[in-house]
Amino acid sequence: MSTINPQPGIMGITLYKGGESRIDGVEDVVKLSSNENPFGPSDAALEAFRKSSTQLHRYPPTDHADLRAAIAAVHGLDADRIICGAGSDEIITFLCQAYAGRGTEVLYTQHGFSMYRISALAAGAKPVVAPERDRVIDVDAILEHVTKKTRLVFIANPANPTSTMIGGNEVARLADGLPSNTLLVLDGAYAEFVDGYDGGAALVDQRPNVFMTRTFSKIYGLGGLRIGYGYGSQEVIDVLNRVRGPFNLSKTQLVTAEAAVRDTAYTEKCRAENARLRTWLAKALAEVGVPSDPSCANFILARFADQAEAEACEEHLRADGILVRKVAGYDLPNCLRITVGDEASCRRVAHSVSGFKGCRT
Numbered sequence: 001m002s003t004i005n006p007q008p009g010i011m012g013i014t015l016y017k018g019g020e021s022r023i024d025g026v027e028d029v030v031k032l033s034s035n036e037n038p039f040g041p042s043d044a045a046l047e048a049f050r051k052s053s054t055q056l057h058r059y060p061p062t063d064h065a066d067l068r069a070a071i072a073a074v075h076g077l078d079a080d081r082i083i084c085g086a087g088s089d090e091i092i093t094f095l096c097q098a099y100a101g102r103g104t105e106v107l108y109t110q111h112g113f114s115m116y117r118i119s120a121l122a123a124g125a126k127p128v129v130a131p132e133r134d135r136v137i138d139v140d141a142i143l144e145h146v147t148k149k150t151r152l153v154f155i156a157n158p159a160n161p162t163s164t165m166i167g168g169n170e171v172a173r174l175a176d177g178l179p180s181n182t183l184l185v186l187d188g189a190y191a192e193f194v195d196g197y198d199g200g201a202a203l204v205d206q207r208p209n210v211f212m213t214r215t216f217s218k219i220y221g222l223g224g225l226r227i228g229y230g231y232g233s234q235e236v237i238d239v240l241n242r243v244r245g246p247f248n249l250s251k252t253q254l255v256t257a258e259a260a261v262r263d264t265a266y267t268e269k270c271r272a273e274n275a276r277l278r279t280w281l282a283k284a285l286a287e288v289g290v291p292s293d294p295s296c297a298n299f300i301l302a303r304f305a306d307q308a309e310a311e312a313c314e315e316h317l318r319a320d321g322i323l324v325r326k327v328a329g330y331d332l333p334n335c336l337r338i339t340v341g342d343e344a345s346c347r348r349v350a351h352s353v354s355g356f357k358g359c360r361t
């Protein structure tokens, strides 16, 4: 037996499983398993990406000033209180590294995003799970699970994989109910899909114990490039910058994200198209007996009678060349998470589910 032992908690981590992207023998796979933007990044972002190839021998800037300024200008934020990372995953890691550790607790909810647990365990903290009510975050249940050891509370709003969200009053009630030494982290990965929603930025400006994370992986169509950011009080940002590597983002990541966030017309187009196709898909599935909660994001959580039916439908879709996400690992065994793709993909998935249900379309 080796005496080279990892820190406690590390071996309790179950490896993150990304959405599948291949089906053997199928060429035109419809990938609806990772909540990616089916239209990809904007032309302006692609242009910036290509241009950056002439500068690959240069180290990137360490302060991310241009990207932070662009994010601040577009979203009306204070650029000094933004920190950028390799996806919002890295921001979640920084938060756990800086504020959690042995003897502390990290709280999230029943169907919460798996990176919260992974980052908590990696930091040596104890993950604590509060129940949800019918696939919606329950503020009272979260508050009941807070102890003296709770340092971080993570909620995604809208949430993945449930697609539901809670209102601003509920989020404020949660922030107000937490002890002053507990930081509430609002994961806004899907905030851009909600018309007029600030992801919780106003609450961050009002409360020192609230922090927001955002990503370029979803509406901006840049999941492959790994860019995200956090927004919080100056005090928290100054702490996180101490654990951030100086060159955590490449110049390519920085300039591409900057162009993407400034192309607000494209973002708006993607939001509108997602909303239109999401309504269509949810209705088409409901009509063949597959209900879902009203979605606030770019995916639908399709509900089946039981786990057996959900798994059988997943296999039926796979045989039709369509990949969706099984979510039994999120305590949703009777559900499948289906990303809202382009119009052709939505039609294909609706047709396939309809065939599975024995309906004709």
Ligand SMILES: *Cc1c(COP(=O)(O)O)cnc(C)c1O
Binding pocket: 035, 086, 087, 088, 089, 090, 113, 156, 159, 160, 187, 189, 214, 215, 216, 217, 218, 223, 226, 227, 228
């Ligand atoms: C997709 C997703 C993210 C984004 O992670 P990145 O590291 O920025 O790609 C964050 N939180 C939730 C809940 C997500 O679904």
